[in-house]
Amino acid sequence: MKSSNVFPTLRRGALALALTAVASLASAQSMHVVLDTTGLSANSSGWLDVQFNPASVPAVAASALVDHLGGFDAGSTPQLNGDVQAQAGGAFLFGNGTDWNDLFHAVHLGGKVSFDVSFSGLPDPSLAAIPSLFSVSLYGADGVTQLGHPDINGSLLSLSWNPAASGAGQVGVAVVDAGVASVSAVPEPSAWLMLGAGLALLGLARRSPGRLAG
Template sequence: MIVKFPVASLRRALLALALGACASVASAASTFHVELDTSSFAATGWIDLQFNPGDPSSPLAQVSLTGFSGFGDPATAQLTGNAGGSLATGYTFVNNGAGGANGLFHAVDFGGKIGFDVTFSGAADPGASHASVFAVALYNQAQDALLGTDDPSGSLVLLNWTPAGTVVPTMLNNTIGTSVNAVSAVPEAQTWLMLGAGLALVGGVARRRKLAA
């Protein structure tokens, strides 16, 4: 059984303080690709992913994680709070877990790029006063030290889900290459069919008008 060191509990407390400090431009995009460059680290370590409400009154929301790269043995996954899924099917966190801590602690392979996609969903509630935050951190193999950051929260990046239903990515001070990029939504097949039918209808009307003239 894997036991995390107290430093992880301290990080959860500091994340609560970081919720109110996110300052960036909100994005309407709901899916982001997060990538961490661990080429300066050797062997293996751990990634800590959390999605926590700033307050019990925070609007209900969830994140879905897919498209993993650089993650280690699936058997090492440790889920807390209202989190579920697997590396093969993807993970889902809902921000109403008991105690407000919802997350995944998973082994990763250092020496290259670690990446995943995170998709946010939930109902907007502009009247709410607290947001929820998705946070990313790395630990060494012994799980007793955070890596790549000197931010008090221990995180490398925060993605803040606001009551308005937008996402605010915040890059924190870190010593590794970290990127967060919005992922363009790909229209579903039904959307393409509707678009094609609409264009065909417009074309038909134009032809009839031309013949009538």
């Protein structure tokens, strides 16, 4: 095969791999949440309130795993309510089996508070698609004073888990206070591998055709 046919084929293959990887990133079920508290209260303590509640009970079973915590006060005892369980390594697993599932945890203000949250759940063939809402709020040292500019429910951001008729559900993102809260997708390892392979092929295709001509 002549090089004039080889390189367009390589480019098309690389582009297909890269697009597949980007699509995987966009549909990721794991999110990285960051709360920038530098402008809220310097060098003090506060509280993070995280809830994962279904729109109605009973709902199709779903869970939210919170891990890779940053800025949390490891010396404090978290308050757990409803279907929330502490896990090894400081993680927390939320279920949606009750109408109020809540984690209230001490954090260090004046810097960044961060964590990853990974969603999973059963499909909903009934097409009722009852969502479960993962919401995040911040409070001062008294545990009562809300920080930032939350919505009417006190949330700085919320992530909705929406079950699908088959396969994985969908995650919806709503950032209320963009000056404090930010959310980004955590890519799956397979997505990074595909993206890397696509970029490598693109780099190969841009080399001089004379080097690979047969």
